[in-house]
Amino acid sequence: MNIKSRFCQNPKTTTLYNSQVGALVMICSVAYKLSSLPSIVNEYMASSTTWLFVLLTVVDTLSFVLVYAFFHDGGDEELSSNKAYKIGLIFLALFLGFKCVAFFSFAVLFFTVELYVGVPHVIVVLILIAPVVYLGTKGCSTLARTAEIFVFMVFFVVVLNLAFLEADLDVNRNLPVFSMEPKDFFAHSLRYGTWLGNCFPLLFVKVKNKKLPYVSSSYAVTQILTLIVVFFGVAMYGDSMKIIGNLLVEISGFNQLSTEIGRMEWTALFVVIVSGILELAFLFYGVSECSNRIFGCKLVLQIALPMVAVLSCTIPRSPQVVADLSHQRIVGGVMAVFSLILPIYFVILKWKNRRDYLSKFNYVREKKEVTK
Amino acid sequence: MRKRTAYFKDRLLSKKWLVILIVGVILTVFGRVIDNKALTQSGIVVGIGIDYRDNLYDVTIQAVAVDGGAGSDKGSTNFLTYSAKGKTISDAVNSLSEKLGLIVSLSHCNLVIMTRSALALEPVRTFSALTKPLALPEQALVVATDMDVGKVFASKIPSTENVSFFLQSVLLQNLGAGGLTSVSVKDYLAMRCSRSGGVMVPYLELYEMTDKPISSQPSEDKNFVIDLNKNLVINDKGDMVIDETTAKSANMFLSKDVKDKIAVPLKNGGVVEFRVIKVSSKTKVEGMKVVCEMKMNVSFVEAQGFDTPLVLNCNSPEVLDAKNTLEQMLADDLESCFLLSKQCGIDFLGLENLLYQKHGRHLPQNCFDQILFEASYSVTVTENS
Numbered sequence: 091m092n093i094k095s096r097f098c099q100n101p102k103t104t105t106l107y108n109s110q111v112g113a114l115v116m117i118c119s120v121a122y123k124l125s126s127l128p129s130i131v132n133e134y135m136a137s138s139t140t141w142l143f144v145l146l147t148v149v150d151t152l153s154f155v156l157v158y159a160f161f162h163d164g165g166d167e168e169l170s171s172n173k174a175y176k177i178g179l180i181f182l183a184l185f186l187g188f189k190c191v192a193f194f195s196f197a198v199l200f201f202t203v204e205l206y207v208g209v210p211h212v213i214v215v216l217i218l219i220a221p222v223v224y225l226g227t228k229g230c231s232t233l234a235r236t237a238e239i240f241v242f243m244v245f246f247v248v249v250l251n252l253a254f255l256e257a258d259l260d261v262n263r264n265l266p267v268f269s270m271e272p273k274d275f276f277a278h279s280l281r282y283g284t285w286l287g288n289c290f291p292l293l294f295v296k297v298k299n300k301k302l303p304y305v306s307s308s309y310a311v312t313q314i315l316t317l318i319v320v321f322f323g324v325a326m327y328g329d330s331m332k333i334i335g336n337l338l339v340e341i342s343g344f345n346q347l348s349t350e351i352g353r354m355e356w357t358a359l360f361v362v363i364v365s366g367i368l369e370l371a372f373l374f375y376g377v378s379e380c381s382n383r384i385f386g387c388k389l390v391l392q393i394a395l396p397m398v399a400v401l402s403c404t405i406p407r408s409p410q411v412v413a414d415l416s417h418q419r420i421v422g423g424v425m426a427v428f429s430l431i432l433p434i435y436f437v438i439l440k441w442k443n444r445r446d447y448l449s450k451f452n453y454v455r456e457k458k459e460v461t462k
Numbered sequence: 463m464r465k466r467t468a469y470f471k472d473r474l475l476s477k478k479w480l481v482i483l484i485v486g487v488i489l490t491v492f493g494r495v496i497d498n499k500a501l502t503q504s505g506i507v508v509g510i511g512i513d514y515r516d517n518l519y520d521v522t523i524q525a526v527a528v529d530g531g532a533g534s535d536k537g538s539t540n541f542l543t544y545s546a547k548g549k550t551i552s553d554a555v556n557s558l559s560e561k562l563g564l565i566v567s568l569s570h571c572n573l574v575i576m577t578r579s580a581l582a583l584e585p586v587r588t589f590s591a592l593t594k595p596l597a598l599p600e601q602a603l604v605v606a607t608d609m610d611v612g613k614v615f616a617s618k619i620p621s622t623e624n625v626s627f628f629l630q631s632v633l634l635q636n637l638g639a640g641g642l643t644s645v646s647v648k649d650y651l652a653m654r655c656s657r658s659g660g661v662m663v664p665y666l667e668l669y670e671m672t673d674k675p676i677s678s679q680p681s682e683d684k685n686f687v688i689d690l691n692k693n694l695v696i697n698d699k700g701d702m703v704i705d706e707t708t709a710k711s712a713n714m715f716l717s718k719d720v721k722d723k724i725a726v727p728l729k730n731g732g733v734v735e736f737r738v739i740k741v742s743s744k745t746k747v748e749g750m751k752v753v754c755e756m757k758m759n760v761s762f763v764e765a766q767g768f769d770t771p772l773v774l775n776c777n778s779p780e781v782l783d784a785k786n787t788l789e790q791m792l793a794d795d796l797e798s799c800f801l802l803s804k805q806c807g808i809d810f811l812g813l814e815n816l817l818y819q820k821h822g823r824h825l826p827q828n829c830f831d832q833i834l835f836e837a838s839y840s841v842t843v844t845e846n847s
Contacts, residue, residue, distance in 0.1 A: 137819075207595065217488060257601075258649050262815075263656075266822030330651035333590050344601065344648075353569070353599065 101382045103167045105296045110234035112308030113241040115154075118288050118372050119312045120244060121365035124319055125336045126196045127285050130417055132324070132331035134278060138269045139331065143320045145279055147313045149430065150286050154309060156433035157289055164296035165440040172443060176384055178435050182290065183380035185428045187395055190373040192284050192416035194218070194399045195409035197366050202409075204335050205359075215403045221367050223396050226374030227388075230295055233372055240364050247361045248315055248338070251354075255322065257344035263328040264321060283426025284416040288369065291376025293436065338362055505564035508541070509626030510592070511575040511611030514583060518547045521554035524615045524626050525562055541624050543615045551591040568598040573626050574647065575605045575614060575666065581696055585654040589647055600648040603633050606694040607666040617668055617686040628688060633664065642690055643713055657818040657825075658809040660697040662704075662712055664690050695803070695810040702806045711792070711799040714741045714756065715811055715837075723763060726784040726791065732767040734784035736760035736843065747820040751834040752813050756792065758841045760785075776843040789839040796837040804831070811835075 106114075132139045160166075169175040201214045225233055268275055297305070323337045326344070334340045342358035374395060381391035403409040415421055511522040522545040544561045548554030559566045580588070592598040607614060619628045633644040645653075645663045653661035671685040693709040695702055704712070713720050725735045739759040746753045762776040765784070774781055803810055813833050818825050826832075 203594075220484075220488060258646070260652075262819050263652070265819040268822060270823055326652070327648060328652035329655040330586065330648075333586055333593075333651065335594070340600065343599065348601075 101166075101170055101294075101379070103164055103170075103294060103296045104230040105298055106230065106234050107304075108297050108299045109302075109304040110238055111292060111295065111297055112304035113237040114230075114234055114292070114372065115289055115305065116241050116308045116312045117237045117244055117365045118369040119150075119309075120248070120316065120338075121362065121369045122193050122196060123285055123288075123316055124338045125200065125362055125366070126413075127282065128320055128323055128337040129332050129334050131282065132327075132329065134281070135275075136269045136329045137263060137265060137324070138267060138275060139324050140264045140317070140321050141267050142275070142279055142282070143317055145276075146282060146286065147317060149426070150288075151309075151313065153287055153429050153433045154289055156437050157292060158305065160433065160436045160440055161292050161295055162297045165436065166294050167296065168443055169436075169439060170383065172439065175436070175439055178432065178439065179380045179383050181428060182293070182432055183377055183384065183391060185287065185425065185432065186290060186373050186376040186380065187391070187398070188416075188421075188425065189284055189287070190370060190377060190395060191399050191402050192412060193366075193370055193373070194222070195403055195412035195416075197370065198403050198409045199413055200336060200362070200366075204339070211409060212404055215400050218367070218370075219396055219400060222370040222374055223392070225368070225371035226378060227392060230291070230375055233368065233375060237368060240368070244361050244365055245311075245315075247342075247357050248319065251338075251342045251345065251358060252318065252322065254346045255341060255344055256346040257326050259322065259325040260328070261321070261325045264324050280426045281417045281419055281422035283422045283424070283429055286426060286429035287432070288373075290432070291372050291379070294376070294379040336362060503565055504567040505559070505562045507566055507568050507571045508624075509573040509575065509615060509629075510568060510571055510598070511615060512551065512580040512588075513577040513611050514580040518549065519551050519554045519580075520545060520547050520611070521551060521558060522612045522615055523555075523558055523562075523566060524624070525564075525566075541626075543612060545612045551588070552595060555596060566596070568592060568596045568602075571598055572602050572630050573605065574598070574602050575607055575611050575629075577611060578606065578608060578694070578696075578701055581606055581663075581694070582701065585651055589651055593647065598647065600646060602647050603630065604645050604647060604650045604663050605629060605633075605666050605690075606663045606696075607668075609666070609668055614666065614668055618683050619688065620671070620685045625688070629666075629690075632688075632690065643693055643709065653812070654697070656812070656815050658697075658812045658814040658830075660695060660803070660808040660810040660812070662693045662695050662709065662716075662810045665692040665694040665703055666690060667692070695806070695808045697808045697810075699807055702808060704802065707795060708799050708802055711795040712810060714758070714792070715743055715754065715796055715799070717741065717743050724760070724788065726788045728780075728784055728787060730768075732765060732780060732784075734765045734781055735763040736784075736788065736841075737763050739844070745816055747816055750817065750829070750832050751836065752816055754796070754835070754837045756796070756837065756839045758792070758839060759844065760788075760841055761844050776845050781843060785841050785843050789841050792839040792841075793837045796839075797835065800835040800837070804833075 128139060128143075131142055135142050197218055198211060198214050201218070202209055202211060206214070225236065270278070319337065319341065323331055323341060326341070327334065331337070336358075339355050339358045339362060343353060343355045345354040348354050374392075377395050378388040378392045382388045385391075402412045406412065505523075506526045507523045508526055509524040513520040513522075522543060525542050525544065527540045527542050542562070544558050546554045546557035546561060548557055555566050574592070589598075593600060615625055617625055619625055621628065633642070643662055643664055645661065650661055650663065653659075667689040669687050669689060671687055691706040691709070692703050693712070695704055710720070710722065720738055720741050722738045723735055724738065725733050727733050737760060739761055741756065741758045744755045744757070746755075762774075762781055765774045765778075765780060768774065768780055770780070772778070800811060800813070803813075807830065809815075809830050813835060814825075814830050817829070817833065
């Protein structure tokens with residue numbers, strides 16, 4: 091088997107169990123939304139931080155419902171030869187590719203600022219890119235199985251950190267809802283579009299349902315947990331949340347058990363690192379599948395994207411340049427618009443394809459009856 | 463035999479082992495490339511003090527040094543105090559690392575003593591320099607003082623010998639009088655960055671003990687007593703030291719855990735003492751006016767100076783009279799507290815925050831002068847417990 095036949099295979103829709111999809115949804119929705127985003131939002135939004143997260147959750151839920159409507163019965167398989175679908179995939183590849191590069195820069199910053207101070211960026215970039223590329227190349231089944239292994243740990247660490255939280259809280263710090271004019275609030279909320287659409291790579295899977303509704307319950311639990319964490323974060327820090335680097339890690343430090351067994355940030359560190367790498371790999375998988383359908387070969391973007399990620403963290407003076415770019419008004423706004431337009435576009439394509447197929451099927455049936 | 467060799471060769475070179483080998487190589491390279499200091503090279507700092515004078519940061523640390531080797535019965539813990547100056551906090555801490563001979567790590571530091579001049583600096587930048595590169599926990603307690611921070615740390619406290627441990631013990635367990643407050647770095651920043659901008663921190667004063675403690679090992683060292691009854695209130699515009707009564711009123715309003723005894727003198731010469739069990743506050747915002755209804759549960763402790771042979775209890779008229787007097791007294795104290803905050807322009811009661819939560823962006827900026835305040839107390843007396 092030569093390289094071309096190994097990497098340039100016909101696009102294949104992976105079938106996953108709904109429990110696996112639920113695990114992927116949970117792990118890939120937690121990492122960057124609860125790490126870097128809260129402090130970035132708080133700098134502009136102050137007390138409206140929680141309410142902005144509510145807005146982002148509503149938009150994300152809408153796009154997830156549309157994505158689920160597309161993939162749950164194999165929308166990708168039906169449209170694999172559709173030209174309009176391939177055009178949509180070009181924009182999807184750009185969307186997922188930019189997300190991957192931006193989150194990669196946040197991950198590098200986390201390692202070099204919060205964990206290993208003074209380490210050259212290049213070292214962290216090279217160490218981080220290896221598991222991301224490996225997992226992403228292995229495919230969605232591997233990612234799903236890995237997610238299944240870690241999902242309970244991630245869930246219980248977040249829940250137990252909240253349950254054992256011991257800190258001065260003032261829930262009124264989440265008020266007022268609109269610390270600025272509503273039109274400014276909604277205009278400003280477009281900045282954070284890069285953090286939407288984490289589940290878009292699921293467009294390339296097909297779901298095999300088990301008895302329980304794992305996907306919807308996992309999604310609901312994840313979004314509720316996210317909002318609770320942000321709510322408590324604002325109640326703890328108020329307008330000073332802008333100085334913290336990683337909300338999940340900071341919350342885990344305020345633990346009742348820390349007086350007995352020492353500082354407990356390591357529990358959240360493990361969760362952040364594992365879910366961060368899995369989310370990056372998941373986005374990388376999405377980009378490779380787009381590449382397979384657009385160019386007929388995964389290798390094109392499987393080589394290009396890691397190179398862009400590595401260069402974006404090493405060539406500018408700091409990965410902070412890319413991180414800051416991800417929440418600029420125009421860039422964030424474009425990503426927010428794509429996060430809604432792309433799933434709508436794919437769902438309409440799937441509906442149109444089915445309607446055309448059905449009308450063709452009815453025409454053929456009528457013709458046979460007439461012939462009879 | 464050949465089949466077995468081929469089988470083991472396949473197993474060795476199978477993907478799983480190749481991945482493990484690659485991961486091992488990467489981790490080894492990573493470990494050799496990163497200059498990670500060993501734990502034995504880090505100095506454990508239990509307290510840090512910061513002063514700011516003549517555009518220089520004067521940083522003092524109290525570090526732990528353990529004497530005695532492995533298996534030794536005579537191990538002892540010494541607390542070393544070092545000071546250094548620098549243009550930034552990190553610059554001063556680097557100098558301290560040189561003096562200490564170890565890398566200064568604030569991971570176990572739970573106390574930050576700052577002078578007024580240091581607290582007057584921009585709080586986010588000041589504390590970010592401690593929490594981010596130096597890993598100061600955000601649970602660390604903030605204490606203000608006007609005294610020389612080096613002398614504070616170097617002082618010997620008879621009960622615990624060490625100022626850092628004494629302060630942590632008193633503040634965390636709330637072992638002081640009702641005016642004692644404890645503020646962590648997180649809470650300090652949250653309140654300084656809020657709309658009110660004012661915060662109340664414990665204010666430390668040190669007095670030399672006149673009578674030396676009696677010890678089987680007499681020492682010529684001076685012993686000191688720490689006084690934490692006063693608080694310092696501070697915002698961007700200034701600061702002020704408030705007395706114990708004002709601090710107590712403010713603590714009760716802010717629903718801090720106040721454990722205190724209150725002696726209520728009556729007009730007939732009698733004095734009734736109550737122990738505070740629980741205090742809660744309920745505030746309502748009406749326009750620019752904050753109406754506060756305080757509820758306090760107290761237990762009757764003792765009564766003195768009453769000309770009656772009866773044993774007094776919580777239902778006795780004298781005690782009920784004292785309760786009514788207490789309600790008026792506490793309400794007056796709280797309103798005086800508010801007037802003081804207006805006088806000095808420091809909203810340490812957080813009233814502007816309450817108005818902002820109600821009115822939102824429509825609340826005008828710098829409106830503290832326009833705020834009105836009304837307080838009432840409702841005291842419930844229970845039996846001596």
